Amino acid sequence: MHDRGHKPSDNVDNALIITTRIDGDAVLVGVLGEIGPIGARHLLVALGAALKHAPVQQSALQQSAECPVVIDLTEVTVSDAEGLLSALVGAVNEAQDRRTSLRLVVDEHRPVVRPIQISGLDRFIMRPARNRRGRLATRGGAGP
Numbered sequence: 001m002h003d004r005g006h007k008p009s010d011n012v013d014n015a016l017i018i019t020t021r022i023d024g025d026a027v028l029v030g031v032l033g034e035i036g037p038i039g040a041r042h043l044l045v046a047l048g049a050a051l052k053h054a055p056v057q058q059s060a061l062q063q064s065a066e067c068p069v070v071i072d073l074t075e076v077t078v079s080d081a082e083g084l085l086s087a088l089v090g091a092v093n094e095a096q097d098r099r100t101s102l103r104l105v106v107d108e109h110r111p112v113v114r115p116i117q118i119s120g121l122d123r124f125i126m127r128p129a130r131n132r133r134g135r136l137a138t139r140g141g142a143g144p
Contacts, residue, residue: 015039018046020053026068027054032075035112040083047071047091054100068100071125074107081115088116092124 016039017032027050035043047069054068071091078084088104095102104125106113116122 016042018042020046020050022053026070027051028070028072030072030075034077034079035084036079037083040080040087043084044087044090047087048094051091051094051098051100051102054098069095070103070105072105073112074105074110076106076110076112078112078115084112085115085119085121088121088125089119092121 015033016035017030019030019032021028021030029046029050031043033039050069069091071088091102102125104116104122106116113122116125
């Protein structure tokens with residue numbers, strides 16, 4: 001995989017690590033650890049910054065074909081579901097304002113999924129497929 005313009009924004013909050021990098025046309029936001037009240041605020045800031053780096057769509061038709069911001073929550077635990085949802089709702093609203101698509105990757109067997117489903121956010125944030133090696137499949141492709 002080729003990182004073009006790697007932009008680390010590693011915010012550490014106790015047990016939470018947020019990383020941001022550019023992969024092809026996509027901005028990938030990786031989240032690792034527990035999202036508590038302070039971590040949820042850091043996540044909101046990191047998602048806002050990622051959306052600012054994402055390419056803006058020219059038309060609503062392109063939105064479904066692109067995958068500019070991908071949030072990976074596969075390694076997350078949640079102690080502040082309200083804070084997590086607030087950060088995701090803020091990101092969804094900003095993405096819609098910018099006409100940028102926003103995708104979410106979660107492990108469906110982890111507790112982070114339940115608040116997202118209960119809130120209905122899962123209808124607004126589609127999950128991208130993973131390639132054979134478990135890497136995020138983005139336009140421009142993740143390499144072997």
